[in-house]
Amino acid sequence: MADPDESSKMRERLLRFERESRYLRKDSDERKVLEEVFDRTTQLAVEELISRKDLRELYGVVSAGKEARVYLGEDTEAKPVAVKIYLTSASDFRKRMGYIAGDRRFGKLPSGSRDTIYLWTRKEFKNLQLAESAGVRVPKPHAFYKNILVMEYMGTPPQPAPTFAESEVDEDDYRWTFETIEKLWKRGKMVHADFSEFNVFKTASGDVLFDMGSAVLSSHPQASEYLRRDLANMVRFFRKRGISGKDASELEAEVTK
Ligand SMILES: Nc1ncnc2c1ncn2[C@@H]1O[C@H](COP(=O)(O)OP(=O)(O)O)[C@@H](O)[C@H]1O
Ligand SMILES: [Mg+2]
The missing domain is CATH 3.30.200.20 (Phosphorylase Kinase; domain 1)
Structure with a gap:
């Protein structure tokens, strides 16, 4: 400061x-x-x-x-x-x-x-x-x-900054979400495993992912299962808010290809 x-x-x-x-x-x-x-x-x-x-x-x-x-x-x-x-x-x-x-x-x-x-x-x-x-x-x-x-x-x-759950969300948040899951998987070789609208802040300078205690490396035996769950949760959340795109299995194929 x-x-x-x-x-x-x-x-x-x-x-x-x-x-x-x-x-x-x-x-x-x-x-x-x-x-x-x-x-x-x-x-x-x-x-x-x-x-x-x-x-x-x-x-x-x-x-x-x-x-x-x-x-x-x-x-x-x-x-x-x-x-x-x-x-x-x-x-x-x-x-x-x-x-x-x-x-x-x-x-x-x-x-x-x-x-x-x-x-x-x-x-x-x-x-x-x-x-x-x-x-x-x-x-x-x-x-x-x-x-x-x-x-x-x-x-x-x-x-504290509001979470997605407490905010209006738009197409940019949608894009950010699935790009982030992909980045974590491809570059970080990890999966959040508790990705939800309660664990993303929406701030003036952009979206921020948090609450990362559950995250595991992609070599974890359940990593793919967690990835599918994260994708499905977020697809469901955005759909509820009127934003839909690809379904979770399509997204999974893209993330892991
Ligand atoms: N870095 C942070 N800055 C500001 N507030 C935070 C921060 N991390 C957590 N919080 C506040 O605490 C709440 C719970 O944090 P979280 O890490 O999700 O813990 P929990 O395991 O209880 O879900 C958040 O919704 C937010 O209000
Ligand atoms: Mg949390």
């Missing part, structure tokens, strides 16, 4: 948000609130990221899902960051195994839920890097530690 005016405006917004947030009140309350939601290890992990200078502050919750919470944070340059914290108490870790086993980037499978969540966090970070190097616009991954992922904040803090 080079412009000092912009920077102080953002600070004001962040501070207002912090006051309004029901998760963060006063400094002394912060720990209490964190304790309600997170275990001690997660609190220490937040502190570790701060001491590594990957993070400076953590503000309010942007999204409170069953499996992860996303916070607005700020890095040491006062830039907004999204801090995604996977809940280690989530009981869904077995479901994740299938999206880890079979991906040759990761060796022996962890046996416990906590280690599975840590590996999942690392996997999402790696997937963001891989997608980025394949030329797909994703939130820029900054850092990860244990169950915490720090990345570029999409949107105007505290408001």
Whole structure:
């Protein structure tokens, strides 16, 4: 944030948000609130990221899902960051195994839920890097530690950018979607595996794919199945919004040829 005016405006917004947030009140309350939601290890992990200078502050919750919470944070340059914290108490870790086993980037499978969540966090970070190097616009991954992922904040803090689900979509979004799936497959040798209207931001500077924890390499035994599912989901979504083109099997043939 080079412009000092912009920077102080953002600070004001962040501070207002912090006051309004029901998760963060006063400094002394912060720990209490964190304790309600997170275990001690997660609190220490937040502190570790701060001491590594990957993070400076953590503000309010942007999204409170069953499996992860996303916070607005700020890095040491006062830039907004999204801090995604996977809940280690989530009981869904077995479901994740299938999206880890079979991906040759990761060796022996962890046996416990906590280690599975840590590996999942690392996997999402790696997937963001891989997608980025394949030329797909994703939130820029900054850092990860244990169950915490720090990345570029999409949107105007505290408001996250709207997703496809919350936006009007047009032919350009349609084209972008299937080009992106193809780019991931051909250049990144990967498949998102959870591609949906909820996992694409529509921003003023273009569409941005996110939530990449599920993504696997195309050598994964179920990769083709995931590819078909991603294509079918998006064909269905655009059709619902009145935009139709090729059917999923035609698209699949094009992507994989
Ligand atoms: N990089 C980001 N910038 C801004 N908001 C984000 C970012 N990543 C996630 N969010 C917010 O958190 C929500 C859930 O994120 P997502 O990664 O899809 O997690 P989940 O696994 O819970 O689906 C998003 O819909 C968005 O509102
Ligand atoms: Mg999501």
